[in-house]
Amino acid sequence: MTDSARPADATPDQIPAPAAPAPSGLQAIWANTAQPVAPLPWYRRVSRRALVTGAVAVGLLTVLAVGMASIDGGPAPRKALTLPDTLGTSVRLPDDPLVESTRADYPVRTLRPRFKESAVARYGAAGSTNTELIVIGLSGAADPKGEAARFFARADRGSVMQQTVTDLEDYPAGPLGGDLQCAQLTYSVGSETACVWSGADVVGIVVDKTGKSTPEALAARTVDIRAAAEPGR
CATH class of the missing domain: 3.40.1000 (Protein Transport Mog1p; Chain A)
Incomplete structure (x- = not known):
């Protein structure tokens, strides 16, 4: 109610309180259920784009690790051959x-x-x-x-x-x-x-x-x- 819509002789207790903001997120879910609802698991809260990006990053790290192992040639020999004089x-x-x-x-x-x-x-x-x-x-x-x-x-x-x-x-x-x-x-x-x-x-x-x-x-x-x-x- 705006000041122009209030009665000129309205007392403070007759002025309605401001409307509460509409609930959102978990509050909105709990407002529509009889019992509290558990929070969503982390993978439901993370966007699909973030999940895909993470999977790609893990894949790249795996490829790099395999490549480095290939370049390195694996474990060192027990003892290298030595050609005598x-x-x-x-x-x-x-x-x-x-x-x-x-x-x-x-x-x-x-x-x-x-x-x-x-x-x-x-x-x-x-x-x-x-x-x-x-x-x-x-x-x-x-x-x-x-x-x-x-x-x-x-x-x-x-x-x-x-x-x-x-x-x-x-x-x-x-x-x-x-x-x-x-x-x-x-x-x-x-x-x-x-x-x-x-x-x-x-x-x-x-x-x-x-x-x-x-x-x-x-x-x-x-x-x-x-x-x-x-x-x-």
Whole structure:
């Protein structure tokens, strides 16, 4: 009631009180029920847009976590392979383009690395620059047997040098266990002998670049090389 609508002689107790505001939210719900109503759960109070945004954020964090785990390559190897300075009568020679190109074939800084660490070295007679052996060590391998199979399959695919794999056989792996395979790699201009051992999380590849070793002889030498490269494992 406005001042113009009030009687001129109206007393204070005759003036009606202002109307109360209409109830809203839970008050409106309780006003229409005989018993009090419990508050709405949190997911009923949050808008659908907020729920969708939260779900997307959780999904992105999960993808990032999986990606980082893939880049990191998983848990560290029990102990990395160490290529020694001497192997019997052969000594480790300085790196050359062959070592560098071989090392590039086994990268560890990839989106989904197959192994945690890699090492490549070449060996020959003391005072010589001629490579007799190439040794490759892969540590923290996710699939050691798969790496061994991949090596021989790659050699047998017929690259520019047209190598083929013959006489591929299993040999005793020695006291460290695992698997050992050796074969002859034949090229159009010569041949090499190669052995690959695989253990719980390691792979070792030994290639006789001279091709003078038989698979049986290189298998025996590979067992000794492995013992030197995996001390304390």
